[in-house]
Amino acid sequence: MGRSDGINTESDLEVIQELEKKGVEVISLIQPSFQELYQALFESYQIFLFTGHSSSQEDGKIGWIELNNQESITIKQLSEPFKKAIDNGLELAIFNSCDGIGLANQLTQLNLLQCIVMREPVPDVVAVAFLKYFFKEFTANKSLFTSVHEARNRLGALNEKYPGVIWLPILCIRESALYKPFTWPGLLKQPSFNPNIILKLIRLGCILILFFFLILSSFTIIHIIRGKEPLAGLITLIEKIVNPPTKLTDVNTPSGTFRYGGSTTWAKIRGLVDDKIEQKFPQFNLVYTEHIRRPPGSGSGIRMLLDGQISFSQSSRPIKDEEQQIANQRGFKLKEIPVAIGGMAVVVHPKLDIKDLTLEQLKGIYTGKLTNWQQVGGPNLKITPYSAPRGAGGTVILKKHLLETGQDFGPNVIFTRTPTEAINKVGNLNNEGDDGGIYMASVYNLVGQCSVKPVPIARTEDGPFVAPYEGELVPIQDCPDQRNKLNYKVFQNSEYPITRRLFVIIKEDAGLDQQAGEAYANLLLTDEGQKLIAEAGIIPVKGLQK
Structure with missing residues (x-):
């Protein structure tokens, strides 16, 4: 799902999610960054679908899609991952978006067998209807040709309001695909083994392994009591405690595909560090996942973890008491492991004549007591405070640092x-x-921006006022050639008033999810992992101990 202002992409996603009832695994990326989509395409899929804003050149040779509010990309920029996706089994791409001829042209040049696009700008209601009708026909074992044809015919009911609507969807197909029909039953062919039997065998194996280690532990204790040499396994365990792993390859990781998600503050770590991890541990397959309807954030990630939708989550705030209570009710506990340091920056419009703010002034702004910039020494201008969604890490940290217990944001907060x-x-x-x-959010999302101005803040009116950036503020006219750089030191020594930690949240259920979460946290806490976090522009937690 790309940039979606003015259109209803949620309905498209609901149509796709319904396919899970028919045996489909759906991986959803909601307004991903270019790097997130680039990496995701290296996985194995049979169908790729894009919904959002797109367009093509008039000659139909080149098309582009708008991933989010900042990134618009062509298929050429994704040529390498699309080639890999095609090699891994991608057979159909659907662009349920406007003016997609250029997209289809570029994809056929990459040898994609089939592609469905809209030839011209498409009304929102038409796009949703086509997707619904197409999959209804295709999952009823109709051929790809017939499914597109029948879906177009059913759009005839909208022809009076949108003349010519039935001609908008087109199917582009390579000649080689004619000899190997693309069908729904062909996609759903199952392996010869019974998954339920395999699952039972795995569970039995886990029980036997657990029993073996219980016996081994008892045997080790007996040897120690009798004054004999401890078992080698115990020595290895002690060595790991005394000499913690320093390289990524020193950490043991489970095999499998593990979904994770959460805080937007983690975006840079996901973009660099997670990629390095997957290069060294191809069997430890990490898939970033966002909630279907909730906006991305710490709260959404922990909610997905509680609901069993992901294996572990990334958070920019500690676990709430009510979240731990839900976990307890469901038979497990949540554990937080700090791996990095962050903080909250305050930004305003670059032309707004505000030099600094205190926490007390920010409290007044976000509770609705201060509504005009004149009240804090600025111009006669209405204050419009913005915040991350409720439950997000930034919002929770804001309440912790600014508001009294039980106090809520003012009605003016957007x-x-x-x-x-x-x-x-x-x-x-x-x-x-x-x-x-005015907006308060992660320093990693704000300090280097060109369109807003970070403001120094202080705990009290006596100061000191601490800026989240190094040196002097970079004038807006010099950006992006020059950008404000994060001042690592003031966060490592907690001089900056609103400092926080970034956590890996683990579900302690003695299962594979717990193993995956602990392995991921251990990887980030190695010396190599901490250096990678620093390379991503994030402050490593071990810097706090030096």
Whole structure:
């Protein structure tokens, strides 16, 4: 799902999610970054679907899709991962978006067998209807040709309101695909073994392994009591405690595919560190996953973990008491492991004449007591405060540092779905608001931005006022050639007033999910992992101990 302002992509996603009832595994990326989509395409899929905004050149040779509010890319930029996806079994791409001829042209050049696109701009209601009708026919064992044809015919009911609507969807197919029909039963061919039997064998194996280790532990204790040499396994365990792993390859990882997700603050770690991990541990397959309806964030990640949708989560805040209670009710516990350091930056419009703010002033702004910038020494201009969604790590940290126990945000606070949306509002990039916006979110998402200005903050009016960036503020006219750089030192020594930690949240259920979460955290805590976190522009937690 790409950029979706003005259109209803949620309905498209609901149609796709319904396919899970028919044996389909659906991997959803909601407004991903270019790097996230690039990496995801290296996995094995049979069908790729894009819904959102797209367009093509007039000659139909090149098309592009809009991933999010900042990134618009062509198929050529994704040629390598698409080639890999095709090699791994990708057979059909559907672009349920506007003007897709250029997209189809570029994909056929990469030898994709089949592609469905809209030849011109398509009304939202038509796009959703086509997707629904197409999969209804295709999952009823109709051929690809017939499914597209019947779906187009059913769009005839909308022809009076949208003339010519039945001609919008087109099927582009390579000649070689004519000799190997693409069908739903062909996609659903199952391996010869029975998955239920395999699952039972795995469970039995786990029980036997557990029993073996119980016997081994008892035997080790007996040897120690009798003054004999401890078993080698115990020595190895002690060595691991005394000499913790320093390289990624020192960590043992389970095999399998493990879904994870959560805080947007982790985006840079996901983009660099996780890629390095997968290169060294191809059997430890990590798939970033977002909630179907909830915006991405720490709260959404922990909710998915509680609901069994992911194996572990990434959070920019500690576990809440109510989240731990839910876990206890479901028979397990949640555990948080700190791996990095973060903080909350305050940004305003670059032209707003505000030099600094105290925590008390921020409290007044976010509770609705201060509504005009004149009240904090600025111009006569309405204050419009923005925040991350409720439950997100940033929102929880804001409440912890600014509000009293039981106190809530003021009615004037606007909760945005993503940092990009809030930055656009505060920077007034779309001329939709005024220049009086203020936003508090992760320093990693804000300090280097060109369209907003980070503001130094202090715990009290006596100071000191601490900026989250190094040196002097970079003037907006010099950006992006020059950008503000994060001041690592003030976060490592907690000089900056709003500092926090980034956690891996683990489900302690003695299963594979727990193994995956602990392995991921251990990888990040190795010396090599901490260096990679620093390379990603994030402050490693071990820097706090030096």
